[in-house]
Amino acid sequence: xxxxxxxxxxxxxxxxxxxxxxxxVRIRPFNGRLRRAQADGIxxxxxxxxxxxxxxxxxxxxxxxxxTEESYxxxxxxxxxxSLLDATPxxxxxxxxxxxxxxxTGDETEALAAALTDEMVAEGAPQVPHxxxxxxxxxxxxxxxxxxxxxxxERDAGGGLILVPDGSTSGKPVTSETVIAQALDxxxxxxxxxxxxxxxxxxxxxxxxxxxxxxxxxxxxxxxPAPGYTPLGAIVxxxxxxxxxxxxxxxxxxxxxxxxxxxxxxxESARNLPDVDGVITDPADPLLRVVxxxxxxxxxxxxxxxxxxxxxxAPHLGVDQMLHVSGCxxxxxxxxxxxxxxxxTAHGYDLIRNGRAxxxxxxTGLTLQDIIKAL
Numbered sequence: 001x002x003x004x005x006x007x008x009x010x011x012x013x014x015x016x017x018x019x020x021x022x023x024x025v026r027i028r029p030f031n032g033r034l035r036r037a038q039a040d041g042i043x044x045x046x047x048x049x050x051x052x053x054x055x056x057x058x059x060x061x062x063x064x065x066x067x068t069e070e071s072y073x074x075x076x077x078x079x080x081x082x083s084l085l086d087a088t089p090x091x092x093x094x095x096x097x098x099x100x101x102x103x104x105t106g107d108e109t110e111a112l113a114a115a116l117t118d119e120m121v122a123e124g125a126p127q128v129p130h131x132x133x134x135x136x137x138x139x140x141x142x143x144x145x146x147x148x149x150x151x152x153x154e155r156d157a158g159g160g161l162i163l164v165p166d167g168s169t170s171g172k173p174v175t176s177e178t179v180i181a182q183a184l185d186x187x188x189x190x191x192x193x194x195x196x197x198x199x200x201x202x203x204x205x206x207x208x209x210x211x212x213x214x215x216x217x218x219x220x221x222x223x224x225p226a227p228g229y230t231p232l233g234a235i236v237x238x239x240x241x242x243x244x245x246x247x248x249x250x251x252x253x254x255x256x257x258x259x260x261x262x263x264x265x266x267x268e269s270a271r272n273l274p275d276v277d278g279v280i281t282d283p284a285d286p287l288l289r290v291v292x293x294x295x296x297x298x299x300x301x302x303x304x305x306x307x308x309x310x311x312x313x314a315p316h317l318g319v320d321q322m323l324h325v326s327g328c329x330x331x332x333x334x335x336x337x338x339x340x341x342x343x344x345t346a347h348g349y350d351l352i353r354n355g356r357a358x359x360x361x362x363x364t365g366l367t368l369q370d371i372i373k374a375l
Contacts, residue, residue, distance in 0.1 A: 010059075010130055013079055014089040016067065021051060021298040023067040025075060027084055028092065031113045032060050032099035032259045039252035041082050043245040049075035054248055055294070056241040058333065059133065059148055060098050060259035065298070091121045096133035100143055101258040101266045102232060108176060109138045112153060115180050126187040129198040134183065145221040147261035148335070150190070150200035151183050154218060162216050165190075167201030172213040185211075225262035226283035227273070234270035237280035238263055239287045240307050247278035263291075286314040291334040295327035295344065302327030304344035309368055313342070316372050324357065331357030342371055 011017035011026040027042065034042070042062065046054055051066025067075055079085050086092040097116055103109035113136045119125060135149035138161065142154050152164040154171060162171030163182050174182050190200055193208045227237045233255060241263030251257060251267055254274045258266040267274055273281040280288060293299065295306025310325040317323055324331070324338035341352040343361070350361035351374055363374060
């Protein structure tokens, strides 16, 4: 298998990444939300300065694709005018905060996310690795446990706040007044104990002894993301998390947009599922159970097409099957194991059951039709 290049960082707006279809510029919406004008403005900028395609990442971020060296400056100026940028690339990389989309205006989630943001952009903030992140998952029940994060703010069964290191089955009881300081202390503890690790769950799995106080059992997540109505608006899905600028502009006309790590968007106050081209409103659509990276040729490391292959496989999946199609062994779109993983290689596709894109394959050198027969 060809060894892919590991960049070691995620793209940002101020620190973009070169890909096969141009420069990728990643925007990290503050508190996970875009105002209607901001969403519409991003669509306009992506059309003017990119190739008109936009991605939603597994961390609730939004990426503009196909930017050129000549168009980059104009894009950044437009994003700055809409207050969507951080002061420096270093601050941008630290502000990796995932927020439950089900917060309500004025509730504790909004305040905690804003306070954590303030601390992580401050001069003395812990210098955590680029991919290290936080999850503010402080609704009554957790919804972000399957999303990537290293330090989590959740609630226990009694409704109290707990601070949870990712990989731990228990958390530390905290209050609204103490949780942010305790979260920063936990980040500092990670930095002292991480050795060569970049993620909290690796440190926990290696047997590091947490500071005292982490004894409250976590609630297990029962929420399953799906398109549909919520008291806050309508959730719509996006095949592979990708949408053209016309779709984003169409959604922006419906209301403010809250990003999710599920490649879905919550359209605020929508009482009807938006009739916008390019969105998925049927919770039974098999494309909702397929994750696929950009693949070749848009990704310079992709060894073959991914999304066209994924679209062909999707109708053949069982009702409970989930599929990950990766253009290389990095598995960027879904780093965790999946029930079915298809990895592109220089000699066809590998099929991996219950594993990651880089794991040993059960079958190798497959064609699309071979994969479908093997399911």
